[in-house]
Amino acid sequence: MNWKRVHFYLHTFCRYFLATMILSYAFAKILGTQFTSQPSTYDQPISSLSGFNLTWYYYGYSFWYGIFIAISQIASSLLLLFRKTTRIGIVLFLSFMVNILLVDYAYDIQGAKGMATTMTIMALFIFFSEYQLFIKYFLEEPPLFQDFESPNWINKSRKAKWIYIPIIFIGLFFGLSTLKSKFMTKNQFYGTWQNTDTNSKFKNFNFEFANTFKINGVHNIDKIANGQYSFANDTLTLKTYTKEYEAFLNNDKTNAILSPDTTKMVTLIKGKYHFNKNVLTIQIDANKIELKKVR
Known part of the structure; x- marks a missing residue:
């Protein structure tokens, strides 16, 4: 069996499937068939709302935010339909698809988990089909500015980052912990x-x-x-x-x-x-x- 050809067919199928499906979700947002809450939702206490109702109301609160997501999905769809732009298309696709998957599971969006899981797996298949290229680009390629292009005082002080990094991690953590204990303490009345x-x-x-x-x-x-x-x-x-x-x-x-x-x-x-x-x-x-x- 010619595995390279099998890979080609599967890779092509995944590209076109993802491009088609995400395009349908984008049009649903534009046409208002997604992120639209029923009138009864607005009169219910928040504590009684399901994860689905909370999510739909939250994302539907701002129309332009939904349009922004739709535009991102349309862009990724178009990029996936062409081999030369597949790489940037799959990076854009995964940037919102992983978030969609997490929301579906975290807020228990019934009926959406299966498709979100399938689409994420297919997108990861496309991404990891060229994992060596991404590793080379993101990890092995030299950074934008080389040592010889930086001022000497910056090169000499570069090791200070190993002091700066733990300071901001520890400082921010304990600083926010102090603010929490001062303003967000739960007493017996809370x-x-x-x-x-x-x-x-x-x-x-x-x-x-x-x-x-x-x-x-x-x-x-x-x-x-x-x-x-x-x-x-x-x-x-x-x-x-x-x-x-x-x-x-x-x-x-x-x-x-x-x-x-x-x-x-x-x-x-x-x-x-x-x-x-x-x-x-x-x-x-x-x-x-x-x-x-x-x-």
Whole structure:
């Protein structure tokens, strides 16, 4: 059997198959038959959406982003249809196909995994058919600028990269870890709590990062109040922004929301708190707020 000829037929089939299939996906994005959510999706809580609905809504939110992906897919399709441009076409194809494959599996997009897996395997077959050429180009070919073309002081200081690299890895990791511990620590209040009093307009209490809170109405959609909370000993205090100060924070570009001016806040709720498993009780004089943790 002439394996070289078999390779040729298989290589050609994969090129034309991938070019045809990805072209159909590109036109689907342009014509709006892909990344289009049903009207009912918009009224559902995020926590109730499937991975498919989340993905389709996310990618469909921006029409021009979908068009950009479609243009990239059309370009790769055209490049794959010609032998001379197959190499650049397959690199472009894999740049988005691998991401599509990961999204399909990570978000459990049923019905798309099989085709995405097949197309990725075929694309890798085309790519690795010339793996020696890619190794030569990306690894063996000399870099753009040679040592003799660089200033002497750069050549002498080149070894400093072995100090710079661990510094940025360690520095960025611990720097971001510090920011996380300062602004994203989850205390005992963190999460969504539902008011057991069905007559209260304060339906859902959302205790969030940086000791901030949002109180919403039915279905956790209608906004009632938001602000910051603090707790000391057994007392919990929720302070909300004045309308003027909230308007300022909404338009502020200096991240003042991370350290708001407490003098421009008013106390919304203050009382003794108590935890009993998944129930949080706030005693305010003769009144009591009982909250049950939802998530």
